[in-house]
Amino acid sequence: KNEVEQSPQNLTAQEGEFITINCSYSVGISALHWLQQHPGGGIVSLFMLSSGKKKHGRLIATINIQEKHSSLHITASHPRDSAVYICAGWRNEKLTFGTGTRLTIIP
Amino acid sequence: DSGVTQTPKHLITATGQRVTLRCSPRSGDLSVYWYQQSLDQGLQFLIQYYNGEERAKGNILERFSAQQFPDLHSELNLSSLELGDSALYFCASSKGVGQFFGPGTRLTVL
Numbered sequence: 001k002n003e004v005e006q007s008p009q010n011l012t013a014q015e016g017e018f019i020t021i022n023c024s025y026s027v028g029i030s031a032l033h034w035l036q037q038h039p040g041g042g043i044v045s046l047f048m049l050s051s052g053k054k055k056h057g058r059l060i061a062t063i064n065i066q067e068k069h070s071s072l073h074i075t076a077s078h079p080r081d082s083a084v085y086i087c088a089g090w091r092n093e094k095l096t097f098g099t100g101t102r103l104t105i106i107p
Numbered sequence: 108d109s110g111v112t113q114t115p116k117h118l119i120t121a122t123g124q125r126v127t128l129r130c131s132p133r134s135g136d137l138s139v140y141w142y143q144q145s146l147d148q149g150l151q152f153l154i155q156y157y158n159g160e161e162r163a164k165g166n167i168l169e170r171f172s173a174q175q176f177p178d179l180h181s182e183l184n185l186s187s188l189e190l191g192d193s194a195l196y197f198c199a200s201s202k203g204v205g206q207f208f209g210p211g212t213r214l215t216v217l
Contacts, residue, residue, distance in 0.1 A: 033206070045206055086150065093162060093163040094155070095140070095142075095206070097149055
């Protein structure tokens, strides 16, 4: 079993829809990162969470430590949100990555 | 712009060759991390340096080595290259837990 598992693998939605990407992780992971990777390949760090909830613009990330589960939400999705979203767990000074969710927003 | 720079942006070389990838961290960041992203393996942690010392090691092959210099820039050396080493190589820097990623070096081994 992977330390970090994401779902769904692919997600296609219409512009304006509310998007949820899920991530579950194993014991020992102390913090969760959400990353965004655009088609050009560049990676942007969106959030780092060890508890609670964080919000930045239309993006919201939550984490439930008891359930070892995190979600990334995008409100009022836009075609420019199309990217691969990756969650990564922090343990022993290393990041372990999920396989990513490829999000496509159709105008 | 994350403040992390990587050179070169693209590198094309042949099997058996050796290459060096360079990373300059954000000003003040002491930690540098190297990652490999290949089509079949996804993103994988290779190695971390903190203030010149190796701090953590991941799935780094023996043919690969890295170092961090006194000015905190880091180099990843890949030798005896194989076709399977073709990938995107990212470095990231941090002061703590959060990381800032460089734009990556795309390595193609022919």
